[in-house]
Amino acid sequence: MEIRHISEPIHIKGFSVQTNNEAEFSQHGKIPGLWQRFDNTISVDYVSGERVYGVYFNYESDHAGNFSVLAGYDGKKVLENVIVESITIPSGKYLVFTKQGEMPQIAIDAWTDVWKYFTQENAEYERTFTVDFEHYVNGNHIDVYIAIK
Template structure:
C-alpha cells in the first residue's frame, strides 16, 4: 500500500455482496440515501442474510451512468461467503478484484461521510466508476466519533 494525497492505495480480491438497492443521483442522494439508511436501521434486512463474512455493513455505489454527477445505484448490505441463498427482495453481486483508493471518514455521522465524499470528488484520483464502497463497523451509526473506511475503485 502506498499513501498519497490523503488516501492509501490498496487492492481487493473479488467477493460477494448481498443487500438491498436503490437508484439515485447526487442531486437527491443526501435525502435518498439518508432515508434508505433509516429504513435499513429500522428493518435491519441484513439479519436475513446467510453466510455473512464478518460484521461490517457496506454501502455500495455501482452501476454508474458516467461520473459522480450522473445517476448510479446504491446498496446497503454485507460481504458473504457465497450467494447460494439470497433472501427475497435482496440482490446479490459479485464485486470483481480491483485497485482502490482508501479514505477514512472520521467524526460525527453523517457529516463526516458527506465531507469525505466532497474531498473524493475534488481529488485527483483516476476513478474507474465500477464499485465504490463504505465499510461501517456496527458502532459507526451511533458514534459522535465514527471511523468509516471509503474505498474508491481506480483505473
C-alpha cells in the first residue's frame, strides 16, 4: 500500500445502488447485479484510454452503515437512450491497496487488505468515509483508493 494524492477531481458516469456490508456478505448483495448491469449496458473504450471505476460514497456512518456504490467509467461520450448518474471523485489524500491477478478475486483480496489494515489498533491512517474508489487499471490490476485524514 502507498499514499497517493489525487490533484484533479475525476468525473465518473454509471449506475448506482445503496447497500451495506451486512447485505453484501449475505445472499442479498446488490453489487454483483450492479456490475452485471454496467457490463451489459456500457461499452468502455479501453483502447482510447477509458477506465472503469467502482465508487463508494454517501456513507451513513462507517463500515457498518449504509453506503452507495456507483459502477462507472471516465469516458466522455454521450450514451444514447441510457440514463446514467454522475459522481466526482474529489482531489485529496488516499491510501491505495493494489492487487494483480484474476478478477473478481483480486477485488475481494484488495478489500480484505483494506479491512485488515483499518481494523488494527495501531493503524497509522484513519478513514474519512467520504469517497473511496476502485480503479480498474486493466483486466487483472485493481487499485483501491481509501480516503484518509
